Amino acid sequence: MPVVYLVRHGETDFNVAQRLQGRYETNLNARGRQQAQGCAAVLRDLFVREKRQPDDFAFVSSPLMRARQTMELMRAALGLNPAAFELDARLMEISYGEWEGLTLQEIKAREPTVLEQRERDKWDFMPPGGESYRQLAKRVGDWYALLARDTVAAAHGGVARVLMANFHILPEDEASHTDIRHGAVYVFSGGTVARYA
DSSP: OOOOEEEOOOOHHHHHHHOOTTTTTOOBBBBHHHHHHHHHHHHHHHHHHHHHOGEEEEEOOOOOOOHHHHHEEEEEESSSSSTEEEOOOGGGOOOOOTTTTOOOHHHHHHHHHHHHHOOOOOOOTOOTTTTHHHHOOOOOOOOHHHHEEEEEEEEOOHHHHHHHHHHTTTOHHHTTTOOTTTTTTTEEEETEEEEEE
């Protein structure tokens, strides 16, 4: 089973404001760029420990801007061509549909009971026009099934959560509520996950 070194994109101003991003295009802020550099240093240390070189790995990113910027900064810091990586739409963040750009407080003001419904079954809940974690898990699973080698991926919190469920590291409901940090590398290997920051 290929090992996945998953990096959640660096921080954006939407993250700071606690706005749901989903497919909404946002750029890294200054802290997010620093986090990407920090993840490159973590990856470098892991590669040295494993007696491997950056060229030993495939590199792939979600096509969303914040993930691509994270990957470009990491590759540059690793001494690699910043632009020489693959994009895969299956690594895009979960779609929040009509909720994108809103805070949870704004959603609750519009529909007072909808967040309670979401919390009761977050794995299968679909925002209006969006997708569920179950749907996200299917497309990320399809991506992983075709991996041929150990891979560094720049993606999103939702992607990390469904990998935890897909690899049976956490139950689905627990995985969907797990906090995924910016500025950390999550190594999925042999049905386990380790976080390095």
